[in-house]
Amino acid sequence: MTEAAQPVICLEGVHFAYGSQFALEDADFDIHAGESVCMVGPNGGGKSTLIKLMLGLLKPDAGRVLLFGEAPLRTRHKVGYVPQLTEFDPLFPISVLEVCLMGSLNGRSFGFTGRAEQGRARALLDSMELGGLARAPFSSLSGGQRQAVLVARAMMAEPELLLLDEPTAHVDVASAARLMEGIRALGEDMTVLMVSHDLSFVARTVPKVICVNRCVHVHPTAELSSEVLNQLYGHELRMVQHDYEHRDSHGGHCHG
Amino acid sequence: MNTATVMEGIAMVEFFGALGDPDLVFLRYALLLSLLASVPLGAVGTLVVARRISYLAAAIAHSALGGIGVALYTKEALGWSWFSPMLGALLSAVLSAALVGWVSLRAREREDAAIGAIWVSGMAIGLLSIYNTTGYVDPMGYLFGDILLVQLLDLKLAAVVGSVIILTLVLAYRPVVAVCFDPEFAAIRGVHSPWIYQLLLQMTALCVVLMVSLVGIVLVIALLTLPPAIASLRARSLWQMILGSIVLTALFLVVGLALSFTWNVPTGPVVILLAVFIYLVSLLAGRFRAKG
Numbered sequence: 001m002t003e004a005a006q007p008v009i010c011l012e013g014v015h016f017a018y019g020s021q022f023a024l025e026d027a028d029f030d031i032h033a034g035e036s037v038c039m040v041g042p043n044g045g046g047k048s049t050l051i052k053l054m055l056g057l058l059k060p061d062a063g064r065v066l067l068f069g070e071a072p073l074r075t076r077h078k079v080g081y082v083p084q085l086t087e088f089d090p091l092f093p094i095s096v097l098e099v100c101l102m103g104s105l106n107g108r109s110f111g112f113t114g115r116a117e118q119g120r121a122r123a124l125l126d127s128m129e130l131g132g133l134a135r136a137p138f139s140s141l142s143g144g145q146r147q148a149v150l151v152a153r154a155m156m157a158e159p160e161l162l163l164l165d166e167p168t169a170h171v172d173v174a175s176a177a178r179l180m181e182g183i184r185a186l187g188e189d190m191t192v193l194m195v196s197h198d199l200s201f202v203a204r205t206v207p208k209v210i211c212v213n214r215c216v217h218v219h220p221t222a223e224l225s226s227e228v229l230n231q232l233y234g235h236e237l238r239m240v241q242h243d244y245e246h247r248d249s250h251g252g253h254c255h256g
Numbered sequence: 257m258n259t260a261t262v263m264e265g266i267a268m269v270e271f272f273g274a275l276g277d278p279d280l281v282f283l284r285y286a287l288l289l290s291l292l293a294s295v296p297l298g299a300v301g302t303l304v305v306a307r308r309i310s311y312l313a314a315a316i317a318h319s320a321l322g323g324i325g326v327a328l329y330t331k332e333a334l335g336w337s338w339f340s341p342m343l344g345a346l347l348s349a350v351l352s353a354a355l356v357g358w359v360s361l362r363a364r365e366r367e368d369a370a371i372g373a374i375w376v377s378g379m380a381i382g383l384l385s386i387y388n389t390t391g392y393v394d395p396m397g398y399l400f401g402d403i404l405l406v407q408l409l410d411l412k413l414a415a416v417v418g419s420v421i422i423l424t425l426v427l428a429y430r431p432v433v434a435v436c437f438d439p440e441f442a443a444i445r446g447v448h449s450p451w452i453y454q455l456l457l458q459m460t461a462l463c464v465v466l467m468v469s470l471v472g473i474v475l476v477i478a479l480l481t482l483p484p485a486i487a488s489l490r491a492r493s494l495w496q497m498i499l500g501s502i503v504l505t506a507l508f509l510v511v512g513l514a515l516s517f518t519w520n521v522p523t524g525p526v527v528i529l530l531a532v533f534i535y536l537v538s539l540l541a542g543r544f545r546a547k548g
Contacts, residue, residue, distance in 0.1 A: 055444055076444050083441065092306055092437055095493040102434045107446035110427045137492045157445070 006069045007032050008161050008191045009054055011216075013063035016049055023049045027063070027216040033160075036192045038202040038221075041212035047195045048084075050212060051165055054193075055081060068160070077106070080154030082164040085146055090139050096149050097134040100125055103156025117156075124152040128182050144175030148182060155186050164194035168201050176201055199224075271514040283517065285406045286470060290509030292414040293466045296421040298483055298502030300459045305484040306494065307436040312360060312457065314477045315371045316353045317464040319378025321473055323348025324398050325385030332389050341398065342413065345468050349461035352378055357457045361450050401472035401524030403516070410469050417462045424459065432456060433494055470509070471524035479505060482531040486538045508534070 007030035014027040024046045031037055039047045052058040053065050056072030068075040080103070100121040101113050125131050128148040133141065138149065147167050154162060162183065168176040176198070183192065196202050202209060202221065209224055211217045274280050275287060304313045327344025330336045352374050359370045386393050397405050425432065434442035435452040443449045460480070467476040487500030512527030519526070 052440075055440075057440055057443065077446055079444065081441060081444050083438065087440075088438070089306075089308065091488070093488050093491045093494050093497045094433070094437055098433065098493060099437070101430070102438070102441065102445070105430060105434055105442065105445040105447055107448065109430050109447070111429075113430065135492065153441075 007066075008035075008068060009193065010066040010069075011050075011053075011063065012066075014053060014060045014065060015062040016046075016053060016058065016060050022214060024053075024212075024216070025214050027212075029210060029216060029218050031191060031193060033191055034189050035208065036206045037194075037208045037210060038206045039193065039195045039210045039212055040197070040199065040202055045213040046216075047212045048165055050216075051081075051163055051195065054163065055079065077157065078160045080151075080157060080159030080162045082147070082150045082154050082162070082167055084165045085143060085150075085170055088138075088146075092139065094138050095134070096125065096130060096136050096138055096141065097121055099138050099149050100134075100153050100156060103153035121152070121156060124155055124186070125149070127186065128152050129178075142175075143170040144172065144179065147171055147175075147179055151179065151183055151186075159190065161191045161193070164192070166195050166197065168196055168198045173201075180205055271517045274517065282404055282406055283513075285408065285411055286403050286513055286523070287510065288411055289406055289414055289466075289470055290513055291506055292411065292418055293463075293470075294506035294509055295502055296418045296459070296466065297463050297479060298505040299425055299498050300421060300456075300463045301480040301505070302484040302487070302494065302498045302501045303432065303436055303456055304460055305481055305488065306497070307456065309360075309457075309460075310477065310481045311368070312356050312371060313460045313464070313480055315356050315375035316349055316457065316461050317473045317476050317480075318375045319352035320345040320349040320461075320464055320468065321382030321395070321398060322352075322378035322380075322385075323382070324468070324473075325382030325389075325395075328393055329385040329389045332391065340409075342409065342465065342468065345398075345473070346462075346465045348378060349464050350458060353457040353461035354454065357450075357454045361453065397472070398468060399472045399474045400522060401467075401470050401475060403470065403513075403523045405469035407469070410466075414466050417466055421459050421462060424455065428452065428455065471527055475524045475528045478528045478531060479508070482528075482535050483508065486531075486535050489538050489542050504531075504534075
């Protein structure tokens with residue numbers, strides 16, 4: 001395999017179970033440099049488990065996960081990770097700038113942050129239109145603003161791959177659109193993989209979708225039909241296609 | 257102003273006057289210990305509250321009785337005069353912090369039961385050891401503090417341990433905060449989250465030992481958690497919460513010490529009740545501010 005063809009993420013026959021509860025069976029797919037991909041699927045289907053496997057936070061029971069051609073523990077410093085907002089303690093006393101500065105941590109981060117780091121953090125916050133809120137408590141921000149701070153934090157280390165776990169959950173449509181614009185502006189050639197429940201957002205945003213419900217199937221977004229979604233969610237869903245000109249987008253959305 | 261208030265005021269003045277009395281060395285030691293210990297207590301307590309591991313800190317504190325009891329027993333039965341109760345408390349707090357951390361990071365189920373087991377095992381070992389020690393040993397002083405237990409050794413220990421904790425926090429502040437806020441992200445960024453978590457628990461264990469003589473192992477948990485909880489009501493960042501917490505801890509200890517001396521009652525409960533009272537007042541004031 002040549003260096004150029006090497007996928008950013010490669011899963012080969014990955015199985016994972018929490019005790020006796022199967023979460024993933026025989027997951028197999030590649031994501032290449034520069035691609036933008038969404039993962040969709042029902043709650044408990046294994047989307048967050050997949051993300052954690054890619055980050056080396058979990059180890060597969062069988063099969064292997066490669067990140068930039070190596071074990072995730074070796075290469076995950078190249079990844080910018082944006083976790084779910086619900087994973088944070090809303091009472092944790094921390095400022096927006098402090099959260100952002102966490103993005104430049106490494107195994108040898110001792111003492112205080114340097115001026116260069118502070119400058120980069122402020123520039124990233126500015127680019128996400130949060131410059132005036134650098135000293136504000138993280139908990140005082142809206143859902144969309146907090147997501148933007150987490151994206152800025154992930155971008156601090158200039159990642160080659162951005163992993164976002166439900167970036168549009170608890171965020172309104174306009175904020176989600178602004179967030180995606182911000183991400184694109186920060187790294188046009190960056191590989192992006194995100195988890196989302198918002199099929200409308202998925203259809204508008206990415207050309208390729210990974211459907212996850214224990215098993216994993218990869219589809220071009222244009223081929224995401226009502227039948228595929230019914231199979232995936234185990235519930236009747238109706239895919240409504242909208243005109244490109246009318247919606248200023250490529251796709252459609254779903255009604256349950 | 258009524259007569260009782262005037263009398264109390266006079267008595268408080270007497271407390272500060274008594275600090276210069278050569279016969280009341282323990283009072284000066286207690287005041288110095290309060291001031292020295294408030295820095296590490298306020299800083300570590302803030303992280304304990306922010307990370308929501310007060311339950312783990314309580315388990316570490318209570319299990320310190322095991323080491324105190326074993327030290328008292330071996331000192332008497334085996335003649336190990338070097339094995340002081342403070343050293344016993346230190347060893348058992350450090351050991352139980354390691355165990356609690358391991359359980360908390362590794363246990364997939366029944367984490368609370370396992371930590372509860374560590375908590376009560378330490379107390380049971382301590383009480384059995386004290387029971388088997390010949391001569392009269394009152395565990396109350398270790399459980400709830402006794403101002404007369406404060407010795408010069410405590411001051412030296414507080415100065416050394418406090419310096420170590422503060423130096424560690426200054427050096428490892430960023431990874432410690434990152435692990436408290438988002439351990440998975442910290443791990444991805446190359447921070448060894450389990451080690452940093454263990455470091456936080458070990459610092460908690462050291463803080464517990466500092467306060468054994470003054471407020472005791474049962475009440476120390478309130479001193480670790482209430483000042484940060486009050487400070488968090490106004491703090492906008494972790495640094496502000498740490499500073500507020502240090503000031504409040506020092507205030508509660510010094511005022512509590514003065515009041516207990518004035519009223520001739522045990523110091524530990526007075527310090528804690530004062531902290532609880534200010535906590536409740538702060539909560540109510542916050543509610544009124546929010547409504548206004």
